[in-house]
Amino acid sequence: MRHLLSITTLLLLLVITTSCSSVRVASDYDKQADFNNYKTFAFYKTGIDKAEINDIDKRRILRAIEAELTAKGFTKSEKPDLLVSIFTKSREEVNVYNNGYGPYGYGWGWRPYYWNNSTVTRNTEGVLYIDLIDASKKELVWQGQGTGYLSQNKKEERIQEFVTKILEKYPPGAKK
Structure with missing residues (x-):
């Protein structure tokens, strides 16, 4: 029984730590497009310039995209088949946990020696969109x-x- 409890605790901890670091993904595409025709790419400067992130992170994203597309067999070109653009969004999430209680315990009434043991956490959830445009x-x-x-x-x-x-x-429908 003790062994089962420790395995359960370990699995729960694993789920919590991996769920915090995971990226949820989704994609959509034009069902009429023939993705076999796309072999080259270039970055769409007009779209990328509109992305509301700092230039350092923008370069990081573009380098990562270039590495991934190159690994998929694409070639960067002056006359590309695909233009790559990005868009970002973020929102800050603030959680306040109030663990306050006074020397007189819980319940109604005035507590002159009340102390507050609040914890505030801030998380930023970000969304990255990668757009592939038929050039x-x-x-x-x-x-x-x-x-x-x-x-x-x-x-x-x-x-x-x-x-x-x-x-x-x-590409859509590709086997992993």
Whole structure:
């Protein structure tokens, strides 16, 4: 019984730690597009310039996208088949946990020696969109979205994780 309890505790801890670091992904695409025709890419500067993130993180994202697309057999080109653009959103989540109680216990009444043991946590949830645009038609043919919590620690690794997870969905219907 004790062994079962320790395994359960370990599994619960594993689920909690992996759920905090995971990236939830989704993608959508034009069902009429023939993704076998796309072999080259370039970054769509107009779209990328509109992304509301700092230039350092922007470069990190673009380097990660370039590495992933190159690994999939794409070539960067001056005359690309696909234009790559990005868009970002974020929201801050503030949680306040009030663990306050006074020397007189819980309940009604005035407590002159009441102390407050509140804890405030802040998390930033970010969304990264990667758009693939047919360069000749100037039409969006694929969009991947990754949502997850951001961290100031190991930022480059976290960005790489977002991009890798999103681009696992490209091309649509590909076997993993």
